[in-house]
Amino acid sequence: MPTLQQTTDDAAAFRIAATVILVGTLVRLCLAALLDPGVDEAYAVAVATQWQLSWFDHPPMAFWWVKAMREISEPLFGDDVPVLVLRLPFVLAFTITSVVMFDLTRGLFGPRAGVWMVLALSLAPFFVVSAGSWLVPDGPLVLFLSLTAWLLSRILFFERAPASERQLWLAVGLTLGLAGLSKYHAALFAVGAAVFILATHHRRRLMTPAPWLAVAITGLVASPVFIWNAQHDWVGLLLQSSRGVGPGGTNWLGFARSVFGQLAYLGPWTVIAALAATISLLWIRGSRAGPVAFLAALGLPPIILFTAVPLWGGEALPHWQMPGWLFLLPILGHAIALLEARRHQLHRAVRGIAVIAATVLAIAIFAVALIRYKPPSSALIARLGLNSFVEESSTLSIGIVTGPPIGSQKGPLPLVASGQRA
Template sequence: MTVRPSHFSGLARRRSFTSKLRRQDFSAATLRATAMVILVATFVRLGLAALLDPGLDEVYAMAVAKRWQLSWFDHPPMAFWWVKATREIAKPLFGDDVPVLVLRLPFVFAFTITSVVVSDLTCRRWGPRAGLWTVLALSLAPFFMVSAGSWLVPDGPLVMFLSLTAWLLDRILFSKLTPASEGRLWLAAGLTLGLAGLSKYHAVLFAVGAAVFILATHHRRRLMTPAPWLAVAITGLVVSPVFVWNLQHDWVGFLFQSSRGVGSGGPDWSGLARSALGQMAYLGPWTLVAALAATISMYRSKGSRAGPAAFLAALGLPSIFVFTAMPLWGGDALPHWQMPGWLFSLPILGHAIASLAARRHQSYRLARGIAAIAAAILGIAIMIVTVMRYTPPSSAFIARLGLDPFLEESFTWRGLADNLAQRGLLAPVTTPQDRPLVVAFSWVEASRLAEALGSRATVLVFGDDPRGFAFLADSAAWIGRDVLLIGRPGSFARGLKSARPHFTRIDRQAPVAVEIGNEILFEAEVAIGRNLVSPYPLPYPQP
């Protein structure tokens, strides 16, 4: 029997076609799985947004975003603008006191955009499986799921605009484009980087990483055209409101943030340990270690030092290195500062896991197991928070575990406004001019007071660290009027001592209960400052 060569070539073509169809089916299924992960994560974040009391930074944002400003004391304006804009849009439905869930909605959906952008960037470079693993790692990281993913903090807008900038730059550097298309992408990248700069000062380190990568590789030839420099100009124009506001206030915002990184007294080794452990908690220890290992492995491969993975590493490493090293010279070490840097290590991790899966390496099974464990831990944590929200612990249990300070700052001060009103200390307000002035002695307590009292009072801080409350109103407007002074027991006596010269006299009142469930969380100290005779001096320059 004679077998013709055309028989083998036809069989090979059929097998090739079948294999191609299987790959297409697998890719389509993987993309559907990625979309499902993003959708489920969005619904989980919406549930958390409805469930969780606003955190301290959130109630601070709600308190100080009462009027339009070019910038704010401690952060650029984007997150505060979102809060203010959402409040104005929702005011016809909810009145002055818009629910925190409604205020959180833009932040929840912004992170959905972040997830889609990071997934698409990864998928375009390394395939659908890498994109799926990147989204899984992103969605299972506690910081990105909860804080950056739904809270009223600058990190949500920041990571969205940084991811968009990275997506645009990736296309510019690693795709074949016409000069016109490349020029438009440069201008778009300048816009998104400027919007990131309006979100948080971290954008500077992202820009440094991008510039170093471009200058250190063959991509620097792209700087020979006008488009990149026009992009830089657009970035500067977009972030100009931050500079204008700081110029009007003697650069107080820049000075405040820079002072947090300048320490004294030598290395703070305990701070360094807290920073490392905090990053593990926020990202997940398995994710952090695996992402770090994947990045190191990438740099050991000489052929990829100018490729997409090296580019993403260059975007993220400056934030990770700088903020982790701050305790070495005595600076602050808040672990969430490094998280925007770790965001860009997750596509590298996704690529590494996908490569292991393609080789059927046993480490891939380990990665699947760790992802399942991370999802289970996150689910258990959400269940615990749900139980605490609807079945709060008893006061005896709180005291036994020493949770009082944490809960006083982390939970809404329920019952305070109603208890004050019942005792005649918080009169009904008919016009904004009639609002009483309520004074706290720290920005932390002022934030919780502003949340609890809503539109029924104006809250200011009498103290040496009022943060953004210093720019909300001038206490001189209440000269000749009585002022309500409220605070937690620990700081109240010290605050009264500093406030006493500004009143004719101060009358102490009986404490007012702040409740958690059916229990008393603590009793707030209360006093009435009679006849404000002089405004409290503020530590920051006024415009």
């Protein structure tokens, strides 16, 4: 039976988390209004002109959202729908992601851990800007992966009646399928979840039909991607798989870009602390089949794989690892909450780091707003090396692509440039 103090602390944690999520949503709305679309967003706007099963470089979900918002908004704005309006589903999706991840963390580790997780998530530049508002596949992906992880946690770590567990498994099939319609990263999530279940006592749950029905539902929901690829000589899968194959030899510069890019996208304090928390908590006796191991199994495969790609000469972009880091943040929140409970002095340092991270992020947002409304002179742009940034946000944001939408024709497709982040 929870004490009055525990109830009060839990209520305070809920209020803090709700405030952080609300403020984060407002910040992302402001950024969505301030920032011009870059290469990938301009590409999304340009190609999402008709409904189709998939596209050559990505599954269709993000493009479907852009197309849907354009059709909904055209009666009000005509053909020139503002980018802010197109970004609204992506902003809302990440708000839902934040709520789901808070509840996932709260259920596994307690409300205080959920608060620290939400704070780390809301201060990570990648999640605030790219996954949180841009017209790119990362927003839909993290939404549906977080829902799938939430559902799996309810199956694996909470006792439920058989009928309730069956329903959860069917929902897992739906959300994982939707993640597959968002980005090919969903396959790594599925592998991590399967390995964790098979390697632990949770494999007994596979003795019922429900998990296998979930697999079938996942395949059915994600089938548009496979149908489209089959119709176009598997060009989408070949494109993505080829990006990890290099000419041979170790690409140390690419490896450095991958590592330091992750530090920049999340903040070095978050990366280092999340890794340290994951490693230390995995060594605790009895944790190999627990929530920490579950989250690590979901998060570590994309982090390890895509960080290592340059070691055999392939190409790697630091945002490829971000869906993995999403699932290490609850572990980080859990570790900080444990420090707080022990009255350890380190929790003061954590709060200080959070303040510093918030300050850095606020300064960056202010700088973006300043550049947006009071552009620097050409000489200053050249001196600071901002030429490519300004060009992308001004020229390429027009998003004009001549010819039919990519993938609207059948047969082999040209491997045209689709942006820098795919």
